[in-house]
Amino acid sequence: MTSLDQFPDVVLLNILEKLDILDVLSLRKTCRSLYNFIDDVCPNKNLQVIKITTFSNAIKLEFVLPDSQRITVEYDDFHGTSCLVRWTKIPGNPKIKKETILKNADFMGVASRDLEILLKHQKTKLTYLKISFQSEIDAESLDFFPRILESRPRPLQIENLDLEVTQQSQLLQILPFIDPDAVSYLRIERYGSRGVVLEIDDVARLENWKTLRNSIHIGWNNGNIRDFLNFSYVYVKFPIVTVEDLVFLKETFLHSSRMNCVYLQVVTPVDLPELLEAFGPSNDDINYMGGYRKRWFFKCYSNPDDILSIGFNPRCLHFQREN
Amino acid sequence: MTSPASSSEVKYLIESSEGNTFDVSGAALRQSNTFNAMFLNIGADGPIPFTDYNEATLKKVFEYCEHSVNEENYSGPKHQDDLSKWDLNFFNEMDQKMFIDVINASNFLDIERLTSYCCERIARMLRGKNTQEMIKVITLPTAEELEAKQKVEEKKAAAAKKVAEKAAETAEKTETLEELPVQQLVQTTRNKLTRKYLSFSNE
Secondary structure, eight states, X not given: OBGGGGSOHHHHHHHHHTSOHHHHHHHHTTOHHHHHHHHHHOOOOOOOEEEEEEOSSEEEEEEEOTTSOEEEEEEEEETTTEEEEEEEEESSOTTOOEEEEETTOOHHHHHHHHHHHHHHTOOSOEEEEEXXXXXXXXXXXXXXXXXXXXXXXXXXXXXXXXXXXXXHHHHHTTGGGBOGGGOSEEEEEEOSOTTSOBOOHHHHTSHHHHHOOSEEEEEEBSOOGGGGTTOSEEEEEESOOOHHHHHHHHHHHHHOSSOOEEEEEXXXXXXXXXXXXXXXSOEEEEOTTSOEEEEEXXXXXXXXXXXXXXXXXXTEEEEEEEO | OOOOOSOTTOEEEEEOTTSOXXXXXXXXXXXXXXXXXXXXXXXXXXXXXXXXXXXXXXXXHHHHHHHHTTOTTOOOOSSGGGOOHHHHHHXXXXXXXXXXXXXXXXXXXXXXXHHHHHHHHHHHHHTTOOHHHHHHHHBOOOHHXXXXXXXXXXXXXXXXXXXXXXXXXXXXXXXXXXXXXXXXXXXXXXXXXXXXXXXXXXX
């Protein structure tokens, strides 16, 4: 019997709220009744930052506690049969790593269990979540992400979501299960060789994608500018963009009260004569880098006080709302 | 019970589990949300019964309330250094059982500050420890363990007593041993003399 068993739940919860996640997890292992109580109430531990990096034979989990302590846990495959867990804490000496070998344990299983516990204690909005898939690992073997995210009573709220992926299926494991209303900044980049284009056609069809509202920064992808018109700030790179798409973007921008900025980079230069025909004669000026650019200005339909300014050079277009 | 009034001079009678009653100032008692909800507006005839808790516990709880009356905007200690000398004494005076009783009473009386303060105290005992160290902090001995501990202590006491007795005996013996040569000498001399006299008389 422990002295904590003698307290009512309100008092126990009060104590647990004063401890950080590491203390709570240590306390959870002291006795069966506390284990059950902690799993039952899952006191909110209000983490700010979580970074998850997956390699082909290891997973690295980093998180920052409210008091700015940074914890790094690495789960390595050990001879194919065991899991080597290495643990560091900063402030502290980052070279000193606590190590333990879990026999007959799969590194992914151990890491996913820890991540699940960590996220169970996250009831408030996470400031920053980065998930980086640094290998061509098959999405199915990392199916713990959807399992963990889906098992939550309500979707995980993330303010800044940063995803580095090697293929579209990895995005499909995360994006459907988060709260789209909470995301204010979403960054998607393809991990690995720069020349390869990320496919996003299935992602763009997600319900959650259509309800994302704020900023997006996305690297080379095979999508269309029409897939990004729900965002207010867009930074996107396409292999090619047609004048027809640009006209559509301009018209949508003029009618929209929400769109603020679209920054487009393209590999294949835009056909200028065709664009001049569509947008009309341009004003030419020098940009802040000293280069010539063409500019167009249009009055917004949604608010006549607002002006849409379009800056152009052959590989880059900048649509900006000016007040 | 004295009629409720805003003056801090007003005293209320509190009844403990033993049936004893004692005085608590209105200002101290008003820190209890339970009291505020139950008695402040409607009043009560006779002493206020908080009969789930013993007198010592309740007195300890209200001692804290009386002390903290003048620190209304206090938000609790952030670090060990924040504990005043009075606070340290207050907690150090309590044994484990009393501490647990005080937390439970404070929780029942809904005295937020004291409850939070006590919880912070416990959290500090656990913070930064690993599971094994935490087990040592929070484990209470069972009845058998207490009995066994008592037996061990009794045994120890008995052993110590024996050792003391033995030591005393040894000391006594040493004393007699020290005396022995003299006595023997006296006795031997006496025997010799007796024999001598006897031999004389026989002659």
